[in-house]
Amino acid sequence: MLKTRFTALFGVEHPITQGGMQWVGRAELVAAVANAGALGFLTALTQPTPEDLAKEIERCREMTDKPFGVNLTILPAITPPPYDEYRRAIIESGVKIVETAGYNPEAHIPDFKANGVKVLHKVTAVRHALKAERIGVDAVSIDGFECAGHPGEDDIPGLVLIPAAANRVSIPMIASGGFADARGLVAALALGADGINMGTRFLCTAEAPIHRQVKEQIVDADERATDLIFRTLRNTARVARNAVSREVIEIERRGGAFEDIRHLVAGARGRKVFEDGDPDFGIWTSGMCQGLINDIPTVAEVVERIMREAEEIITGRLAGMASSGVAA
Numbered sequence: 276m277l278k279t280r281f282t283a284l285f286g287v288e289h290p291i292t293q294g295g296m297q298w299v300g301r302a303e304l305v306a307a308v309a310n311a312g313a314l315g316f317l318t319a320l321t322q323p324t325p326e327d328l329a330k331e332i333e334r335c336r337e338m339t340d341k342p343f344g345v346n347l348t349i350l351p352a353i354t355p356p357p358y359d360e361y362r363r364a365i366i367e368s369g370v371k372i373v374e375t376a377g378y379n380p381e382a383h384i385p386d387f388k389a390n391g392v393k394v395l396h397k398v399t400a401v402r403h404a405l406k407a408e409r410i411g412v413d414a415v416s417i418d419g420f421e422c423a424g425h426p427g428e429d430d431i432p433g434l435v436l437i438p439a440a441a442n443r444v445s446i447p448m449i450a451s452g453g454f455a456d457a458r459g460l461v462a463a464l465a466l467g468a469d470g471i472n473m474g475t476r477f478l479c480t481a482e483a484p485i486h487r488q489v490k491e492q493i494v495d496a497d498e499r500a501t502d503l504i505f506r507t508l509r510n511t512a513r514v515a516r517n518a519v520s521r522e523v524i525e526i527e528r529r530g531g532a533f534e535d536i537r538h539l540v541a542g543a544r545g546r547k548v549f550e551d552g553d554p555d556f557g558i559w560t561s562g563m564c565q566g567l568i569n570d571i572p573t574v575a576e577v578v579e580r581i582m583r584e585a586e587e588i589i590t591g592r593l594a595g596m597a598s599s600g601v602a603a
């Protein structure tokens with residue numbers, strides 16, 4: 276049992292979250308995470324409309340009576356999704372925890388607060404964490420350079436980013452990016468975080484609603500097999516390395532514009548990877564911690580194993596070092 280400011284604030288058993296994952300953060304996975312005593316987030320924009328999101332929230336409720344949340348990812352878009360309507364769907368469905376990510380969530384905070392919704396905002400820089408604290412979010416999740424998805428443009432790994440943020444942020448803080456096992460959780464707590472967020476580890480579980488071949492690809496891949504695309508657009512994304520990611524990077528290197536890569540990076544192609552299981556069909560997201568992932572367990576096994584081994588590390592190996600001075 277590890278109690279932290281995070282578990283107290285959000286009323287969950289374990290200091291572990293499953294962050295938003297486009298095409299993956301559906302009821303099956305989120306309910307499994309909730310039932311395991313951790314905090315899962317449905318991904319709002321995986322649902323084509325706010326009405327579909329309300330139905331997905333209902334579906335998740337049928338599978339768990341434990342708390343779960345919804346991720347609202349705010350990204351730049353020529354024709355943005357109806358964010359206000361997604362926010363209303365979350366509130367009207369009675370969900371009490373939201374993970375915001377991407378752009379500044381300020382416009383959404385008053386409505387969430389007025390309706391008793393706690394906001395965990397995901398950031399990639401200390402300055403953004405401080406800004407989030409100022410505008411009134413309840414907690415921050417800070418993504419190091421290792422993370423799957425958008426690590427920002429500063430390239431600061433968690434080993435520096437987490438304690439740098441802990442030095443200055445007062446509200447509870449979740450460490451994100453590169454965490455896949457108990458060693459990561461204990462390290463994050465030592466660095467000053469109140470828990471960890473995992474994407475890639477939960478992507479590679481029995482309940483993740485994606486094709487098994489993609490999970491097997493994650494098990495086979497090592498920590499080097501990711502690529503950073505969209506660097507030249509200053510919208511960097513860490514994705515699984517494959518023929519398509521190599522082609523995107525080559526076009527970017529030659530000075531290509533978004534129009535030149537649009538056909539390669541289309542979300543529909545990435546979605547088909549997850550549906551059909553051909554890992555080379557399009558761009559899909561995975562993080563460096565795939566190098567730490569060697570199996571496809573159930574979500575309950577992942578959470579139980581991390582919690583059990585974390586306590587063993589703290590009360591065994593670390594306590595032993597502190598009392599005898601000899602490493603176990």
Ligand SMILES: Cc1cc2nc3c(=O)[nH]c(=O)nc-3n(C[C@H](O)[C@H](O)[C@H](O)COP(=O)(O)O)c2cc1C
Nearest residue numbers: 294295296297376422423424452453473474475562
């Ligand atoms: C397949 C996949 C899709 C993701 N989609 C989103 C998303 O839509 N919104 C978001 O805020 N983060 C997204 N992320 C990032 C995760 O929420 C989390 O921050 C990240 O995976 C942490 O790094 P890790 O994979 O090393 O654990 C995604 C990650 C993965 C693996």
